[in-house]
Amino acid sequence: MSDLAHSDDDAPRGLSTLPPGLTEEQLRDAPVLASADQLIIEDLTEEEFEAFERALDS
Numbered sequence: 001m002s003d004l005a006h007s008d009d010d011a012p013r014g015l016s017t018l019p020p021g022l023t024e025e026q027l028r029d030a031p032v033l034a035s036a037d038q039l040i041i042e043d044l045t046e047e048e049f050e051a052f053e054r055a056l057d058s
Contacts, residue, residue: 022030033039036056044052 041049041052
């Protein structure tokens with residue numbers, strides 16, 4: 001067996017790394033974007049931003 005299979009690291013694995021599901025109350029109170037145009041993505045290059053806009057328009 002490989003060394004990888006015998007790894008003793010403490011890295012989390014499986015479903016325990018996922019956030020818990022939201023309750024009905026949390027879903028009801030969560031902010032909602034009226035439009036994807038309100039989505040802010042920082043640090044995009046101009047080319048990436050234009051590609052994002054094209055994807056929204058498609």
